Amino acid sequence: MLREFLLPLVKYFTPFNIFRYLTFRSAYAAVTALLISYVLGPWLIDRLRVLKFGQSVRLDGPQSHLAKTGTPTMGGILIILSVLISVVLWIDISSVYCWIALSALIGFGLIGAADDILKIKKHSSDGLSVVQKLILQFIVSTIIVYSIYRATGPSITKLYVPFFKVHVVDLGVYWLPIAIIYVATWSNAVNITDGLDGLAVGLVIFAVLAFSVLTYVTSRADWSQYLGLPYIKQASELTVFNFALLGACVGFLWFNAHPAEIFMGDVGSLSLGGVLAVLSLMVKKEILLLVIGGVFVVEIGSVMLQVVYFKLTKGKRLFLMAPLHHHFELSGLKETKVVVRFWIMGGIFALIALSTLKIQ
Template identity: 65%
Template sequence: MFLEFLYPLVKYFTPLNVFRYLTFRAAYGALTALFISFLFGPRIIEALRTLKVGQAIRDDGPQSHLKKGGTPTMGGVLIILSVIVAVLLWQDLHNFYVWLTLTGFVGFGAVGFIDDYLKVTQKNSKGLPAWAKLVGQFGVAFAIVLTLYYTEDEHITQLYLPFFKNPIVNLGWVWIPFAVLLLVWESNAVNLTDGLDGLAIGLVILVFIALSVLTYLSGRADYAAYLGIPYIQGAGELTIFCLALVGASVGFLWFNAHPAEVFMGDVGSLSLGGVMAVLSLIIKKEILLLIVGGVFLLEAVSVVLQVVSYKLRKKRIFKMAPLHHHFELSGWAETKVVIRFWILGGLFALIAISTLKIQ
């Protein structure tokens, strides 16, 4: 909005030329989202308390979590609100990728909102039936993927691997189910990780810092050519979205740090996981995303392994899945699990960025 209304006035007031610079708008997009989070966070938390939108705690988990029962949930609406305002103010609203990313973000958030709403109104931790939740996620995913597929971008169905400059294969129509599964997987992976105060949102911050670097480089023809990565015209604008999300997440972490005053709920976790996958599809970093969000991958895989092992062998591999609960039940304090997983998340992000030079 600022770009459209203020930049044309540069001929009358030259300092407005700064609105032309992507880095300027990205920095202030982050600050705007952070400011909105700080400003409206206490109000939203108080409103959630008034409405008695409290988290129901599963009774088969660590017993130390039972005292968290009743903590306001659905705090993800604060993240979504902050990002939407920052995007509308600082992004180029004529950019197709901006609207597609925002649609995916809000779409997955809507599925999570319905799930959270049912949890708090029914006073249990079940929410939507698993099949209904998946139907919603697959519906949003198909809409995003088909929209991208029919843009007929030359890169869209090509599969790139870390350490390789050129695509290893053109998936053709097979890219559609592959991309849909990636969106649903990543959305659920963040959801599964959101089990300790500050854990998921701290990892999200690290992932989106890395994605902001990747979107910026992918949107610059000179840097893309130098690094041997696909140049995606217009993708650089998504750097603003990524940093706005970082700002909103930092603001949310202020209230979600141990002991948490609010939980993000499914409205937050599903939207965050879904949108990071949408970004990876646009800039052709689908496989690299699994490294960038390595902790999310480990958490999701731990659940799959636990279920498969119990179904086939009637034995559990971990004391409890997802993985963070295994370490809690092994005697680690909640804050120790969170900080160590953050460290691991930072290492995964650095490794992912380093692959750009090793190809």
């Protein structure tokens, strides 16, 4: 919005020309979101305490988590609000992709908010039923995925496979249902990972950093040609969105680091997972997200394996507890050590993903 207001005034004040530059607006989008998150964080924490919006902790989980009972939750509101304000201020408002990404963030955030509010009312860790949550996720996913198709056209159905010279697979009519399931699954993957102080948001920070690079290079004709990547001109403003998301997440981590003063709740985890999937669809890095978000894949995979193994063995467990981060906790590792080690793995996965850009 600032770009649209200030660029016409360049003839009166030449320095306003800087608003043309994507790098400038991206950097200040990150700073703006970070400052909003940092300034509003203490106020939101106090308000949530007054409203008694406290976290309910599973009784069958690690005993050390019982001390977290009552910690303010729904902190994902802070992330969404910071991103929303920053993005609206710094993007080219004609960018359809940015509005779709914002819609995904808000749409999945509303589902998470409904889930969190039900948990608070019930004083339980159970909110929406699995069926209710999945129905709502598929509705939002369908709207978002169809919007991406309308904004991009038939080329969106092409799947780019890394590591191969001939690396394009056209999914055709199958793209829509696959993409819908893909977005909903990623929303749940981050949700499942959000079980330790700072864990999920720290991993999202690494993922967003990687996507900031990917978005920038795919929106540049010269770099995308050199790296053998699809050139996606309309993705350029997503760099601003990514940096706003990065700043908001870093600001939230300030309060969510151990010992957490606030939890993001489902309003944060569902929205962050959903928007990561949406970003990967728009910049055609769907498969690479499996590498970038490798820890999320392992976490949701551990839950699936636990369920399957439990049923096949009629009551035996593969892990002490799923998802995997709880298994390590119950094995004797401190929460902070588990979180830092998962962050290290998240950083390694992000670097591996970026290193594949020239491997075709």
